[in-house]
């Protein structure tokens with residue numbers, strides 16, 4: 517039975533962001549989950565060390581979330597949001613607007629983070645058109661940015677490995693540098709920040725008349741390798757956007773819903789975006805709901821008699837799905853009554869100490885972390901910060917070793933991602949860090965031994 521299932525998976529599936537040759541060599545089929553662990557079809561258990569790719573909040577099979585879906589199922593599973601709404605989508609909208617930054621008063625639903633970003637881009641583009649400034653139609657993308665895998669989201673992304681191949685399909689955008697303190701010449705966060713802000717201002721001075729919006733991840737560039745922005749950077753970008761009349765699209769898909777120790781990461785800098793994308797943790801990691809938030813000012817630029825053709829011509833079949841919205845409402849209720857955000861902020865300090873124990877390891881170059889969003893950058897040489905040869909796939913092999921030891925995550929190159937569910941206890945965090953440590957030691961030893 518299990519063997520058959522593996523054969524079936526190899527025969528018919530094509531998995532996202534996966535070289536299928538790798539999958540065929542190391543197949544894995546998850547059958548169930550409980551708390552912060554998942555179990556495969558052989559009964560082997562794994563810590564969900566990456567929250568099932570950055571989603572999970574309360575663990576798996578959280579009773580309250582399961583029940584919220586069951587209860588909604590007794591009424592209806594789905595009806596459309598085109599031209600009408602439904603009960604949970606409406607209730608959820610009010611609750612979301614309560615917790616998002618003050619200036620954001622409107623929510624537009626979709627099903628994934630990438631779509632939430634596409635919608636933000638279209639809103640920004642059409643906003644200027646609707647108010648009579650159609651010349652503002654280009655975008656600024658941040659170096660190393662990642663906003664999802666659809667063509668629009670990729671066009672404002674800038675990770676060569678993922679994006680280069682699709683270059684000819686993308687619309688062009690301006691690129692602005694991002695402070696990557698660990699690999700900077702000075703190593704000084706403030707200097708790094710200032711240099712990047714100066715470069716952005718130069719770009720804006722020259723081109724702002726044709727720029728609709730700038731898109732930026734909030735505080736942490738996740739997919740680029742958990743690169744944390746120095747204090748003052750996001751606020752500085754906000755100031756420049758305001759000064760040069762460019763909309764600011766903040767991507768909170770990874771960072772939103774408590775992940776960094778605030779409900780939304782832009783709160784760390786008191787930043788009010790003009791548009792904001794959220795997804796991932798919005799349903800506690802249960803169902804595909806995403807949201808694009810915007811201000812009343814932008815919303816009103818689309819509000820007119822139909823013949824003016826100012827409508828936002830965008831929508832998806834499953835937009836506002838009732839089951840998803842019902843579980844999102846329960847997720848937000850749990851955030852409040854279990855004080856999830858406060859818990860993350862507190863436990864993040866313990867996590868800092870635990871991760872600190874990895875720092876002396878000979879190939880641990882940099883440990884970056886904001887709340888429960890962590891990346892451990894492995895390097896060949898700590899002195900020169902020289903990377904391992906990409907061919908060795910050190911990060912990949914470390915995560916395979918971790919799998920063997922009972923924990924799942926995915927690497928970003930040679931950066932090991934650690935993003936446990938937000939309810940992970942101190943004891944669980946400790947066990948997960950111990951697994952990472954063992955895997956890092958074993959694999960880097962093997963790799964360096966093979967070199968001599």
Ligand SMILES: *Cc1c(COP(=O)(O)O)cnc(C)c1O
Pocket residue numbers: 627628629630631633662663664665733738739767768769770771795796
């Ligand atoms: C995951 C992610 C996305 C894309 O979300 P999907 O739901 O996978 O489409 C967009 N932006 C950021 C910052 C992300 O981490």
